[in-house]
Amino acid sequence: MATKQQYALVTGATAGIGYELAKLLAEDGYNLVIVARGQDGLDKTVKDLTEAYNVRVIPTVKDLFDPKAAFELYEFVTFQGIHIDILVNDAGQGQYGEFIHTDIQRELDIIQLNISSLVVLTKLFLKDMVARGNGKILNLASIASKMPGPLQAVYHGTKAFVHSFTEAIREEVKDSGVTVTSLLPGATATDFFNKADMTQAKIVQDGKLSDPAEVAKDGYDALMSGDDMVVSGLSNKMQVAMSNFMPDEMVAANMHKQHTPKEPEEK
Template sequence: MSTTQSYTLITGATSGIGYELAKLFAADGNNLVIVARHIEDLQRVADELKAAYNIDVIVSARDLFLPSAPFELHMELREKGIVVDTLVNDAGQGQFGEFSEADIHRLLDIIQLNISSLVVLTKLYLNDMLERGSGKILNLSSIASRYPGPFHAVYHATKAFVQSFTEAIRDENKDKGVIITALLPGTTATDFFNKANMNDSKAVQEGKMADPATVAKDGYEALEAGDDMVISGFKNKFNLAMGKLMSDETKAAQMHKMQEPADTENH
């Protein structure tokens, strides 16, 4: 394979926001490397995108819960001569419930996926981009990054890390030809809540969820424009603006009420 072929690498690309981002990049003629855990899902999405957009799609079944996985992914693609000119760190999970009752090993897996794998991939591909003097990185943050998260304490904390990390490395590299953007969605209609065992929360039962295609479009356009970050959705922009006027204690209490189980008052 030619070493001059450039690709967009997207983790978590088989569903939700990652899948919608993959379609947007493909529609603009970008070759893709899509990464997820299950080869059947990857192959289904790859076949769909290749047929619809006449691009090349490489699949890599990697479990980013494993510390070695992002290093192995980078090495695999380098050995194949794949140049990644855009990195999209979309993969992420949460676990709903009180921290004291959660499985610590599940929480450590979430930290590995949401933080450690993202940091490793960003480090490896940022260095490659700096060598070439060009590249783009889109990190999936969340409006959760701006709020303490009762019933979702570790997830909110991981997104606070992602947001702070993304802002910092953007500043470090702002004059080096690499665009680094954070996408902050709110509650979005994806499989995230099912995986997090969160379907009974008020946020899911009573809230209005955003369309993942709309969220992806906001992120894609912000990256292409070179923006530092984008908050997806007017309501989320408004809530975050109001949140700046609140104490962390007040924000935590507000989030507690939003995220508690929907039937709490009946028990």
Template sequence: MQQTVLITGGTSGIGLELAKLFAADGYRLVLVARNEQGLAEASTLLTEKFDASVITIAKDLFQPESGNELYQEITEKGLQIDVLVNDAGQGAYGLFVESDLQRQLDIIQLNISSLVTLTHHWLKGMVLRRQGKILNLSSIAGKIPGPWQAVYHGTKAFVQSFTEAIRSEVKDYGVTVTALLPGVTDTDFFNKADMNASKQVQDKNAMADPAEVAKDGYKALMDGKDMIISGFKNKLQLAMNAVTPDETAADRMNEMQEPRDRDKS
């Protein structure tokens, strides 16, 4: 019987690369994103390249009721979700005190509230069937204090802790819950976050390939692992951070994240 994977944010970046991997393994795909054109283009790509069965749903997960609406819509279609990939997420670059509060609250809604809503709905069925998989896009940002992206780093700290907790709760029910922790990756994330001025993203050659990040996450999910830090450099960074005081780690990240041409006078 063909299994079905639901991927949020599956039209670009790591999400699209994960969709390709699932399609290559014969999964039916349910792709969720805001942009209908992006959904259509991703569907065409996956159908033509992998002969995949693709269902697209345009849904704005920044909206508080969108997660419940999505669950209702998919349930009414009679679809059983065997794998849930919570990939959708955004950040906002800048000093918190100078930031737009509503945008920060929207990011919390997308990165945390929608992820929790979707996980809650579909985890129930997986536990009842004693079978299923969930992949949550965490980040090494969740392990490091993040000046200039304070809210984003905070949301990813939540995602990481939440993922580890529910994994422990359901581990005896045949359900795999995995966290994927990428670092700086060559996606549209930085454009959406207005972050291209950051020192951290100036060197495009230092960015990870989203296809390689997706492969790491996919393999970890299929192997039943609790988490995977993608990339040797990121593993090393987190190992160093583990023995570094949080204040020092935050100050170091402040220097990395600030604009290259920032006037400190």
């Protein structure tokens, strides 16, 4: 259980895995700084969490597609005199389609959100944690980090960065009292696929989607245990294990099939 003075910061906290992680943190007594792009979602989340768990919840609207936003978020938190004990970098998006046809500006925004903003927040808060000699960070990677993803090439590439980056800095700070953990979910029932224009993909249409609450619990347990990483879900563990023994070309072909739009059934 957290003390009354401990705070966690969660990006993407108003929906999906981020919201479920915020609930778990609040349940354990952590005060929260929650970050999202829209005020309405933040207001609802503040109401839900304060009423259910009696913790302090500070909302802040930040668009982490903006290169300045992560720096502004850190300045906002430090100006409040708040020490962040746990950082959860959950916010992330993807774009569906063949790379030669997708919108490059949208992809550059995704790289900014999934990589650049995550790196900025991790660096700034990690330096403070190391100086204090304690703290925890959870970065949302994905099983996408372990395999090429045709029709989601940029998204898979960003998640490969997140996982590799997380493992590297974990090693660097291993004697500091700070732990850094990578969470690798598979396809999960969140708004991700709507935002990515991916609702027609076989993996979505076939309904093989994980429960965000279960994914969050796996990640939360790993975070609190100080583990380096966790793959959430038995089927995802098996998929990652198999991909480790298969040629990348074969893994990419398998992922291409999963991401291909599902053909309508004949009546």
